Amino acid sequence: MDPRLSGGYLTVDLTAIQKNYQILKAEVESSECAAVIKADAYGLGASEVGNALYRADCRKFFVALPEEGISLRKSLPIDAEIFILGGLFIDCEDLYIKERLTPVLNSLDEIRIWSELAHDHGPLPALIHLETGICRLGLMAEDIEELKANPHWLDGIEVQYLMSHLASADIPASEQNAEQLDELHKLIANLPEGLQHLPVSFANSSGIFLGKEYHFNLVRPGVALFGANPTPGKANPMNPVVQWQGKILQLHNVDSQKPVGYGATYRTGQKSRIATVAIGYADGYFRNLGNKAYCTINNKRVPVVGRVSMDMITVDVTSLEEEDCKRGDLVTLVGDDITLDEVAKQAGTIAYEILTSIGRRCYRRYLTDGV
Structure with missing residues (x-):
C-alpha cells in the first residue's frame, strides 16, 4: 500500500511489544511465557509481531484457528511451537501434522481422532483443555471419568500441557478466580494417573497478576503484550504499542x-x-x-x-x-x-x-x- 493513498496510519512499536513480553516474563519468574497472537496478533500483524517476539526469546505461540497457524508457520523459524486453541477442525487433521501445529484437544472426540492418527504417524503432541467454569471448550468432570475408563484413547498422544482458561481474571476480586483454580486442581487430581503430573497452563494476561498460584508452568498473555492494561483500576504496567x-x-x-x-x-x-x-x-x-x-x-x-x-x-x-x-x-x-x-x-x-x-x-x- 502506498501510504500517500491511505486515510491514516497504524504505527506498531515492535520494540514496545518485546519490552512488554519481558515485563510479563519477569512477573512469572520461573514459569515459561508464551504469546497469544490470534486474530492476526489482535489486528497488528501476526508475522511481524511473531518474529519480534521470537527475537525476544519467545518460542511458544497460541492462535485460535488452523488457518492462522498455517500462516504463522510460514513466517517463524522451525523451532517455534504453534498451538491451536480451537482444537482439531473436522477434515483438517492431516494439516496439523503437515504444518507442525499442536492442537489443544477440547473434547473426547478430538482425543480419539488424534490418537488414531498417531497410530499411522507416530507420537503426536497435544495439549488437553480442562473446563473449569467458562463453559466454552474443554473436558468436563464427566468426560474425565469416561477418559479414566478408556485410557487407551490417549495412546500415541504426547500431552505437553494441561490447560484451562480464566473467565474473570480482569476482576481480581471476583470469587470465580479462586473457584476456577480450585476446580482445576480437582480435575487434574481426577485425571488418569499418567496425566496428573504434567505441566499446566492457566493464566492469561490479567491472570498473571492474580498471584503465583495461578502461574503454574506456562502463562499465555495476549492483549497485555499490545499495551492494554491487564490490571484494571491500577496503573498500567505495560508500554504503549x-x-x-x-x-x-x-x-x-x-x-x-x-x-x-x-x-x-x-x-x-x-x-x-x-x-x-x-x-x-x-x-x-x-x-x-x-x-x-x-x-x-x-x-x-x-x-x-x-x-x-x-x-x-x-x-x-x-x-x-x-x-x-x-x-x-x-x-x-x-x-x-x-x-x-x-x-x-x-x-x-x-x-x-x-x-x-x-x-x-x-x-x-x-x-x-x-x-
Missing part, C-alpha cells in the same frame, strides 16, 4: 449553532473551526465515539464532534492555532495521551475489540530498534 492516526482532509470555519455531521447531533456553540479526518467506522473507529471521544493534534486534545460516518470523523479544532492544524496533518486517535483503554471505555467496549477492529485501509508501519 500502537499509534493510530488519520489525515485531515479539509477544514471549515463555521458560525455558531451550525449542525455538524449526520443527524445534526452536534451544533457549534460559537464560531468554530472543524477538521474533517479520513477515518470512520469502516476503519474500525466505532460509531458511538461521536460526541464522546477526544483526539490529539500536536499533543493537544480536541473533541470528536458529530456522528462518526463510514469514512470520516469531524473534530473541533477551534482551540488550536491555524498553523498547527492544516490539510494533510495527522490527528491521533490512539496514542500520545489518548490510551487504548480510554478509547475502549468511551466506546463502551474493551481494548481487544478496538485493536481487532482497526481496518486494513490504514497503512501499517512498524518501529523496531533492531532487537
Whole structure:
C-alpha cells in the first residue's frame, strides 16, 4: 500500500511489544511465557509481531484457528511451537501434522481422532483443555471419568500441557478466580494417573497478576503484550504499542449553532473551526465515539464532534492555532495521551475489540530498534 493513498496510519512499536513480553516474563519468574497472537496478533500483524517476539526469546505461540497457524508457520523459524486453541477442525487433521501445529484437544472426540492418527504417524503432541467454569471448550468432570475408563484413547498422544482458561481474571476480586483454580486442581487430581503430573497452563494476561498460584508452568498473555492494561483500576504496567492516526482532509470555519455531521447531533456553540479526518467506522473507529471521544493534534486534545460516518470523523479544532492544524496533518486517535483503554471505555467496549477492529485501509508501519 502506498501510504500517500491511505486515510491514516497504524504505527506498531515492535520494540514496545518485546519490552512488554519481558515485563510479563519477569512477573512469572520461573514459569515459561508464551504469546497469544490470534486474530492476526489482535489486528497488528501476526508475522511481524511473531518474529519480534521470537527475537525476544519467545518460542511458544497460541492462535485460535488452523488457518492462522498455517500462516504463522510460514513466517517463524522451525523451532517455534504453534498451538491451536480451537482444537482439531473436522477434515483438517492431516494439516496439523503437515504444518507442525499442536492442537489443544477440547473434547473426547478430538482425543480419539488424534490418537488414531498417531497410530499411522507416530507420537503426536497435544495439549488437553480442562473446563473449569467458562463453559466454552474443554473436558468436563464427566468426560474425565469416561477418559479414566478408556485410557487407551490417549495412546500415541504426547500431552505437553494441561490447560484451562480464566473467565474473570480482569476482576481480581471476583470469587470465580479462586473457584476456577480450585476446580482445576480437582480435575487434574481426577485425571488418569499418567496425566496428573504434567505441566499446566492457566493464566492469561490479567491472570498473571492474580498471584503465583495461578502461574503454574506456562502463562499465555495476549492483549497485555499490545499495551492494554491487564490490571484494571491500577496503573498500567505495560508500554504503549500502537499509534493510530488519520489525515485531515479539509477544514471549515463555521458560525455558531451550525449542525455538524449526520443527524445534526452536534451544533457549534460559537464560531468554530472543524477538521474533517479520513477515518470512520469502516476503519474500525466505532460509531458511538461521536460526541464522546477526544483526539490529539500536536499533543493537544480536541473533541470528536458529530456522528462518526463510514469514512470520516469531524473534530473541533477551534482551540488550536491555524498553523498547527492544516490539510494533510495527522490527528491521533490512539496514542500520545489518548490510551487504548480510554478509547475502549468511551466506546463502551474493551481494548481487544478496538485493536481487532482497526481496518486494513490504514497503512501499517512498524518501529523496531533492531532487537
